[in-house]
Amino acid sequence: MIMKTILSMNHICKQFPGVKALDDVSLEITEGEVHALVGENGAGKSTLMKILAGIYRLDSGELILDGETVKFNASIDALQHGVAMVHQELMPLMDMTIAENIFLGREPVIGKSGIVNRKQMVQDAKVFLDKLNVDIDPRKRMRDLNVAQMQLVEIAKAISCKAKIIIMDEPTSAITKKECDNLFVQINELRKNKVSIIYISHKLEEIFEICDRITVLRDGKKISVSEIEKTDVNRIITEMVGREMDMIFPEGTAVPGATLLEVKNIAIKGLLHSISFHVRHGEILGIAGLMGAGRTELAECIFGLRKRDSGDIIKEGNLLNIQKPIDAIKNGLVLVPEDRKSTGLNLIANVEDNISVANLDNYTKYGLIDQRGIRNSCNDMIKKLNIKTTGYGQIVDNLSGGNQQKIVFGKWLLTDGDVIILDDPTRGIDVYAKYEIYTIIQELAKRGKAIIMISSEMPEIIGLCDRVIVMCEGKVTGEIGKEELSQERIMRYASGIAT
Amino acid sequence: MNKTLMNRFSLILSKFGIIIAFAAVFTVLSIATPYFLTLPNMITVLRQISFNGIVALGMTFIIVTGGIDLSVGSLLCLAGLVSAHYSVAGSGSEMPLAIAVLAGVLVATIFGLINGLLIAKGKLPPFIVTMATMTIVRGISLVYSDGRPITGFNNGYKEIGQGSVLNIPIPVVIFGVMLLISVILLKYSKFGRHVFAVGGNEKAAIASGINAAKVQTMVYVIGGVMCGIAGVALTSRLNAASPQAAEGYELDAIASVVIGGTSLSGGRGGVLGTVIGALLIGIIGNGLDIMNVSSYYQKIIKGCIILLAVFLDRKNIKS
Numbered sequence: 152m153i154m155k156t157i158l159s160m161n162h163i164c165k166q167f168p169g170v171k172a173l174d175d176v177s178l179e180i181t182e183g184e185v186h187a188l189v190g191e192n193g194a195g196k197s198t199l200m201k202i203l204a205g206i207y208r209l210d211s212g213e214l215i216l217d218g219e220t221v222k223f224n225a226s227i228d229a230l231q232h233g234v235a236m237v238h239q240e241l242m243p244l245m246d247m248t249i250a251e252n253i254f255l256g257r258e259p260v261i262g263k264s265g266i267v268n269r270k271q272m273v274q275d276a277k278v279f280l281d282k283l284n285v286d287i288d289p290r291k292r293m294r295d296l297n298v299a300q301m302q303l304v305e306i307a308k309a310i311s312c313k314a315k316i317i318i319m320d321e322p323t324s325a326i327t328k329k330e331c332d333n334l335f336v337q338i339n340e341l342r343k344n345k346v347s348i349i350y351i352s353h354k355l356e357e358i359f360e361i362c363d364r365i366t367v368l369r370d371g372k373k374i375s376v377s378e379i380e381k382t383d384v385n386r387i388i389t390e391m392v393g394r395e396m397d398m399i400f401p402e403g404t405a406v407p408g409a410t411l412l413e414v415k416n417i418a419i420k421g422l423l424h425s426i427s428f429h430v431r432h433g434e435i436l437g438i439a440g441l442m443g444a445g446r447t448e449l450a451e452c453i454f455g456l457r458k459r460d461s462g463d464i465i466k467e468g469n470l471l472n473i474q475k476p477i478d479a480i481k482n483g484l485v486l487v488p489e490d491r492k493s494t495g496l497n498l499i500a501n502v503e504d505n506i507s508v509a510n511l512d513n514y515t516k517y518g519l520i521d522q523r524g525i526r527n528s529c530n531d532m533i534k535k536l537n538i539k540t541t542g543y544g545q546i547v548d549n550l551s552g553g554n555q556q557k558i559v560f561g562k563w564l565l566t567d568g569d570v571i572i573l574d575d576p577t578r579g580i581d582v583y584a585k586y587e588i589y590t591i592i593q594e595l596a597k598r599g600k601a602i603i604m605i606s607s608e609m610p611e612i613i614g615l616c617d618r619v620i621v622m623c624e625g626k627v628t629g630e631i632g633k634e635e636l637s638q639e640r641i642m643r644y645a646s647g648i649a650t
Numbered sequence: 651m652n653k654t655l656m657n658r659f660s661l662i663l664s665k666f667g668i669i670i671a672f673a674a675v676f677t678v679l680s681i682a683t684p685y686f687l688t689l690p691n692m693i694t695v696l697r698q699i700s701f702n703g704i705v706a707l708g709m710t711f712i713i714v715t716g717g718i719d720l721s722v723g724s725l726l727c728l729a730g731l732v733s734a735h736y737s738v739a740g741s742g743s744e745m746p747l748a749i750a751v752l753a754g755v756l757v758a759t760i761f762g763l764i765n766g767l768l769i770a771k772g773k774l775p776p777f778i779v780t781m782a783t784m785t786i787v788r789g790i791s792l793v794y795s796d797g798r799p800i801t802g803f804n805n806g807y808k809e810i811g812q813g814s815v816l817n818i819p820i821p822v823v824i825f826g827v828m829l830l831i832s833v834i835l836l837k838y839s840k841f842g843r844h845v846f847a848v849g850g851n852e853k854a855a856i857a858s859g860i861n862a863a864k865v866q867t868m869v870y871v872i873g874g875v876m877c878g879i880a881g882v883a884l885t886s887r888l889n890a891a892s893p894q895a896a897e898g899y900e901l902d903a904i905a906s907v908v909i910g911g912t913s914l915s916g917g918r919g920g921v922l923g924t925v926i927g928a929l930l931i932g933i934i935g936n937g938l939d940i941m942n943v944s945s946y947y948q949k950i951i952k953g954c955i956i957l958l959a960v961f962l963d964r965k966n967i968k969s
Contacts, residue, residue: 475859476856480858494853494854496854497846497847497850497855498850499851504843504847508843509858511840515839518839518840
């Protein structure tokens with residue numbers, strides 16, 4: 152069977168201030184294939200796709216779509232040519248409903264009057280949501296959804312656009328295994344209908360499950376394109392990072408000590424039901440669970456970002472009064488949030504300002520800032536976390552997702568808190584950067600810090616944690632020690648099935 | 651190679667664009683009329699922009715947090731009236747200069763605090779709140795003064811706006827001092843960092859332990875203080891306190907801030923830019939006055955410059 156080429160991106164180059172994002176990259180997609188695009192953070196995947204989706208303009212090169220050369224000046228051009236993109240960093244219209252977001256610009260109207268047929272819109276939206284097995288009222292506002300739900304709506308939108316090519320940028324980074332399986336069913340359907348999918352992901356296991364071919368980018372250049380059956384995970388990783396990766400998880404040498412933090416009966420009506428747990432010096436406690444289990448809400452409570460109805464937070468035997476984040480920080484509790492762009496970073500500020508912002512008190516004398524001190528600490532942190540940036544003065548918005556996450560890490564490491572809560576700390580980050588972050592986490596545990604790690608990635612929970620508590624629908628349904636950790640066990644507790 | 655050179659050039663242009671624009675206009679005016687580039691005229695320009703400049707300093711803090719203050723003109727006016735009331739020579743209500751000045755500044759500060767609390771704690775939109783305050787305080791000014799101007803100040807009060815120190819008009823000195831304090835506060839202090847953090851991303855700032863509500867309240871208080879000081883100085887200069895004074899001052903203040911490069915969406919900018927913005931507006935007004943251009947045309951020209959400044963600012967952000 153001859154595979155018809157539906158898309159050729161030839162010799163694409165793109166330059167940003169201080170960064171050459173794409174250097175002569177070519178990509179070829181055939182009709183009805185699921186084509187993986189992989190690479191470290193900053194390799195150029197998102198940039199290449201944003202050019203295809205009409206969001207960025209290429210500096211040089213050409214786009215040939217279904218035989219004709221095209222030039223996209225805006226994302227509407229791409230959409231009209233059948234290219235839809237589901238973004239990694241979600242950008243929904245928060246104050247509009249799910250239905251309005253899905254049909255933005257294509258709202259069904261009543262006859263020729265131009266008046267929106269709301270009933271039709273909600274009905275049609277429900278059809279696409281049901282296809283993805285998503286049980287949310289299409290009249291709900293985007294603002295009321297969490298990250299995972301918003302992502303599913305984005306996918307529904309792309310599917311509703313009847314696109315010939317759908318670009319999925321880290322589609323499963325914030326959704327659970329069940330949703331992921333669901334998504335793959337949808338992808339297979341699309342494949343049968345001759346829709347091509349460009350699949351950007353760091354989850355190599357998934358890629359080998361669903362994709363036909365895989366293109367590897369590194370530092371803005373194309374390294375290889377292979378058929379999935381003809382390659383393997385190790386080879387791909389080597390191509391991505393340019394070196395052999397024999398161990399994915401660093402050795403943990405920390406020995407847990409006395410109890411550092413104790414959380415008793417935290418409750419929020421309708422959300423959290425009497426959650427209690429403890430974490431010790433030098434221990435990495437995992438909190439696993441499905442979407443909607445309440446883990447992020449729990450973390451926000453402990454950190455003072457969310458009001459709780461009841462519950463105590465006790466550190467080293469002392470009852471803490473935490474009403475606002477500053478109370479938590481002063482008591483040595485820090486939180487690396489789930490959504491770095493909205494809660495973790497000031498995108499229009501530079502690296503230095505972002506790293507220092509939670510710790511300014513330590514660099515202030517008589518009210519004035521010790522700029523040199525901040526700069527030195529910042530440079531140390533850049534080196535320590537291997538942050539890919541042009542320097543302390545670079546605006547954080549220009550960094551890739553993984554490096555942005557490292558900045559958030561750096562900010563909290565600087566405060567030297569001793570209870571570190573991590574909410575999905577490696578979401579949307581490449582394999583090599585993940586390893587670096589795991590190493591840092593292990594190091595912190597070795598120094599006696601208590602780490603609470605919320606994660607939906609089984610491998611990292613099993614590979615890193617000393618102990619795992621599992622939440623389901625606002626309750627703690629199980630606690631598992633390191634020796635008994637297994638994917639099946641975690642999943643069982645997470646689904647609320649009693650052992 | 652050519653591209654990187656262009657990149658560097660555009661970066662420099664965006665940072666120093668306002669200075670280049672100022673230098674350009676300054677040069678053109680110096681050539682256009684011989685009366686412009688003289689020492690007396692330069693001092694006049696400085697004195698003319700001082701009052702607006704002080705207000706614009708306060709406005710900078712507010713706009714950096716992403717807010718706006720439309721009530722500055724009214725606060726300035728009321729501060730002038732109150733301080734004038736206690737400075738009428740030989741009257742029953744005459745108070746020592748320090749008390750009179752303090753009273754005026756305090757009144758403006760209190761309304762600044764009210765602005766701040768309504769916006770930061772009440773979570774009401776700054777535009778509406780300060781528009782309301784603007785109207786309310788203007789009304790209070792009319793009630794307080796019974797609609798009539800206050801004149802006949804004692805010498806101490808007159809000295810503030812009309813005197814000079816080493817040939818430099820006192821309003822200019824006050825402006826200079828306020829500028830210094832503002833630079834230290836916004837650029838070099840911890841509070842200043844908090845201001846930028848809140849303006850850049852309020853949620854992230856809160857999650858980093860910053861008391862965003864307190865910061866937001868404080869910038870409006872600072873705005874109030876600046877208005878109070880400017881109000882006293884202007885009233886002294888004009889030798890009369892009028893309930894109609896300083897109408898439209900908010901537009902000039904905002905224009906100075908925006909032209910100076912501070913972004914209206916917050917999180918970006920600075921006080922030094924504001925000063926240059928104020929100077930630019932000042933020399934244009936001054937130059938056009940010398941060349942006998944009617945004030946009607948001046949309004950059109952001023953508006954066009956603001957548009958140009960905002961356009962360049964947007965282009966800067968996009969790149």
